[in-house]
Amino acid sequence: MLAALIGFNVLTSIAELLLLVIGLGMIYGLMRIINLAHGEFLMLGAYATVVSAHAGVNLWVAMLIIAPLFVGLFGLLVERTLIRFLYGRMIDTMLATWGLSLGLIGLVTSIFGTTVRGVSAPLGSFAIGPYNASLYSVFTIIVALLTVLGLFVLLRATKFGLIVRATMQNPEMAAALGVPPGRVYMATFGLGAALTGLAGGVIAPVSGVAPGMGAAYVARAFITVLGGGAATITGSTLASTLFGTIDQVVTFWTTPVFGQVALLLFAVVMIRMLPQGITGRFFRRSI
Amino acid sequence: MSRSFLATLALMIVVLAGLPMIAGLFGLVQATLFISMAVLALSQGFIWGYGGIMSFGQSAFFGLGGYAYAIAAIDLGESTLPLALAILVPTLFAALLGYFMFYGRISDAYVGVITLTVTVILFNVANSTAGDAWRIGQAALGGFNGIPSVPPLNVPGQPDNQLSPAALYGVAAVLLVMVYALLRGLLATKFGRVVVAIRENETRAMLLGYDPRLYKTITFAIGGGIAGLAGCLFTNWGGFVSPTVFGLQQAAQVIIFVLLGGLGTLIGPILGAVAVQYLIIAIGTQQTFNANLILGIVLLAFVLLIPRGVLPSLGLLAERIAARPAPDPAPAAVEARP
Amino acid sequence: MTVRRRQFLQLGSAALAAPLAAPRIARAAAPIKVGSLLDLSGPIGSTGQPMFDAVRLAVDEVNGSGGLLGRKIDLINYDTQSTIALYSQYAQRLALQDRVDVVHGGITSASREAIRPVFDRYRVLYFYNVLYEGGVCDIDCYCTGTTPAQTVSKLVEYALKTWGKKVYIIAADYNYGQITAKWMAKYARDGGGTVQAVEFFPLDVTSFTASISKIETAKPDVLLSALVGSNHTAFYRQWAAVGMKGKVPIASTTFGLVNELATLDPAVTDGIVSGYGYFQELSTPANNAFVGAIHQKFGANVPYIGEPAATTYEGFHLWAQAVQKAGSLARAKVIKALDTGISFAGPSGPVAIDPASHQTIRNAYLGKATGGKWDVIATYPHQEPADTQAVCNLVKFPRTDKQFVVDVKA
Secondary structure, three states: OHHHHHHHHHHHHHHHHHHHHHHHHHHHHHHOOOOOOHHHHHHHHHHHHHHHHHOOOOHHHHHHHHHHHHHHHHHHHHHHHOHHHHOOOHHHHHHHHHHHHHHHHHHHHHHHOOOOOOOOOOOOEEEEOOEEEEHHHHHHHHHHHHHHHHHHHHHHHOHHHHHHHHHHHOHHHHHHOOOOHHHHHHHHHHHHHHHHHHHHHHHHHHOOOOOOOOHHHHHHHHHHHHHHOOOHHHHHHHHHHHHHHHHHHHHHHOOHHHHHHHHHHHHHHHHHHOOOOHHHHOOOOOO | OHHHHHHHHHHHHHHHHHHHHHOOHHHHHHHHHHHHHHHHHHHHHHHHHHOOOOOOOHHHHHHHHHHHHHHHHHHHOOOHHHHHHHHHHHHHHHHHHHHHHHOOOOOHHHHHHHHHHHHHHHHHHHHOOOOOOOEEOOEEOOHHHOEOOOOOOEOOOOOOOEOOHHHHHHHHHHHHHHHHHHHHHHHHOHHHHHHHHHHHOHHHHHHOOOOHHHHHHHHHHHHHHHHHHHHHHHHHHHOOEOHHHHOHHHHHHHHHHHHHHOOOOOHHHHHHHHHHHHHHHHHHHOOOOOHHHHHHHHHHHHHHHOOOOHHHHHHHHHHHHHOOOOOOOHHHHHHOOO | OHHHHHHHHHHHHHHHHOOOOHHHHHHHOOOEEEEEEEOOOOOOHHHHHHHHHHHHHHHHHHHHOOOEOOEOEEEEEEEOOOOHHHHHHHHHHHHHHHOOOEEEEOOOHHHHHHHHHHHHHOOOEEEEOOOOOOOEEEOOEEEOOOOHHHHHHHHHHHHHHHHOOEEEEEEEOOHHHHHHHHHHHHHHHHOOOEEEEEEEEOOOOOOOHHHHHHHHHHOOOEEEEEOOOOOOHHHHHHHHHOOOOOOOOEEEOOOOOOOHHHHOOHHHHOOOEEEEOOOOOOOOHHHHHHHHHHHHHHOOOOOOOOHHHHHHHHHHHHHHHHHHHHOOOOHHHHHHHHOOOOEEEEOOEEEEEEOOOOEEEEEEEEEEEEOOEEEEEEEEEEEOOHHHHOOOOOOOOOOOEEEOOOOOOO
16 A cells, blocks of 8 residues: 555656646757746746635636636747747857746745745545545646647647647748748747646645745756657656656655755766657657 | 957956955955856856856856865865865866766757756755764764855965955955966967867867867866866855855856856956846845846846847947957857857 | 044034034934844745844834934845845945944844854854754854744643654754754653654755655654745645645644745644744733834734744844943943843843853743634743753853754754
């Protein structure tokens, strides 16, 4: 039964990590943009959820609809006003998104102060043998699964997905075939932002919501995406599975500190052995 | 180039020597901090602007230098060997890490990732050393609190003759000039030219018979040593060292110093470091606007308006005003690299 | 040298101003500069903001009743933005450029240990007004917050008596957490309990699933928590989400410091017991006046007024009283006045300086979270800072200047 509990925890950890990185994976994987404001998009999603929930909106709507919508729109805005001018200039993008990240933290602090009333996890608990587990974790796992599947279907089976993939592979060719690359970039960035907003909304009931909360997730998120490699969905999924498992298992057997360090060390070694990430070597042709 | 080098050197010496006459003790103490950041920026500017190595983890060597000095100074009681260790330990670590990365043919972007990960690992490790068991000799590592009351540098051989804050400034100033001159000199030798050649076109350099992996590793190691020296100066300035020296914020700050000052020059990073530090302090002393908000807006403005960095932009501006032909195009070649 | 010059200026300007009406003297003489270093933004900002309000209130009160030694007080505050390097920076600025007569500041132990040497070096009197792990023994520094001997001992005693002997400890992984955890373990054993495990969490950990599972398997009678910061509030949310809320009671020395009762739902917080030197809900006349004044000056929507804010207020008044008693701002004279055992009737009760350890003798309270507020369930008057007194004697050894890590057998 303990094994079942640990297994459940591992699944939860993978799901949380996956939700965390899928948006970043889209933006980096498809557009090669290093968005240092990723943690703050997450934070905006959490704040959108919390603020609208306290304004009376149903919690599920706040988490699953308002958060991604808000951050997605914000992402579109950022793309149009900032990122658009910096394509091809990776360093400048980093600098700009770092500035954006600081500015967002400052803005949110100025408006809401350093703490904000949060929301509690709904749903309650259930039993795994003699142990308790959270039903909310089950919800998180379901959301992660549906999101990944939905994204997969979107990119594989729809025209939009085809256009996005084509533009990322060869923008000039796509343009020659009548696709406006600028629009595609905008849509992709917005979608990536929306996914991150969703993640922020989903973790809001189980985390400490504060303006600087993004910082605790950024390093882990980047390392997972880069470890996953070029294929957005497959890469992020595989990397999340691998890293999430290691983190949980090591933490359970030792301490949270070793869990974090083990994850990072493993990532370094893995990137050294597979410099293009997991999907640089395996599952190359996947999305 | 040698004329401009001498002119810059002279200007630097004049400014550093003249500062004690116009600034009070507080000004000198602050200047010591700025100098430590400038040396750190130099290390990043050297390996990135000239070596083409995009390291996100210079703060790792900065921190290692700081901690090495702190631990050695507390345990040994005299500061000459700790100063040497502050340079040697990071150099060794950088050499090892460089070997791990460059001999594994890691691509440029991944150099950034790995160095970032390493500094995050060091941050986490340093943060977790709070228990009593974590001590090296007499020095408790202190975890998040860090190591307080670190003995300052003393006159070599006289452990009781510790440097006053003003004297520390003097030492820091001399070290800054020395590092700058050293790097400039290094870049003028054959070694330096090969390093730049590798940055410009690695395959061509290889075909000419130079092993890029070796040169990159050595460059990276030198950068690590200089960052370690900066860490030692920082620890002396504050009298303490804590895990934040390894943090993401510190790592990002170094990059911003170089980017704002101008990638591809040596003076640019120095100026960038001073300017950004000054800005951060100035923002903190006012209460009206949130500090992060202002810093974020400033960064955004810089990227959109002065993307090349201050120094090259000023250079371009000066050209346009004087209507002279453009100087050595070395900086421009760096701009296009990812 | 500086003091004589200042006194000369004082005398000079006082002489010039004498012809004017008496209350005007305060304005004519140079103001007394008081330095303040607090985090007003960043993760620790929610602890710093109420402290800032409290010190401003205290300054206004002293100014309103004629100033100190006939001079107005000027508060110079720098926002250290939860960044340790800025603490060093601004400490040097306060000491060398602003030349303040005293500094009230520092929040985390890390920040205190970064600036204490600076103030020692440049000879500035320093008040650290936040609860901490004990052990600071420094002639130039006064710590007015509670130490483990004052609060942790009472909390653990209560926990053992009320819930049982099997104890599981979780703490933030830095000096405060490590040392507090040791004290918790010691008091638990002294009270006949057994410590099942002690687990430490770095300050940026946000996911506690594995640890919660471990606690489940251990089945303790009580969970003792010294978690710190807003990332760690996620623990309480996740704990409730897993349904452990009703199963294992929690007692904490840090719960409430980052405004948790306002940010978490009562369903998550009800029943948690904390031990502090002060609660906003104390219903004494002194406290009612204090809270009322804060709300009047800064609005009713200020964050919860926790112990750090009250101790900041009391620390400032203790210093002001000492200056009055000494009749001078000279550091040595003020220290001598403080070491006569100056006391002040503050919002938390009577607070007195202990000359031997430079800590305070004050009340301790236990509170239980009920419906988003603290219900004070126990009062322990006149608690001595026994942990620091055991290792520190500044009367006998005035040249001491360090933090002792009290050797607790964990």
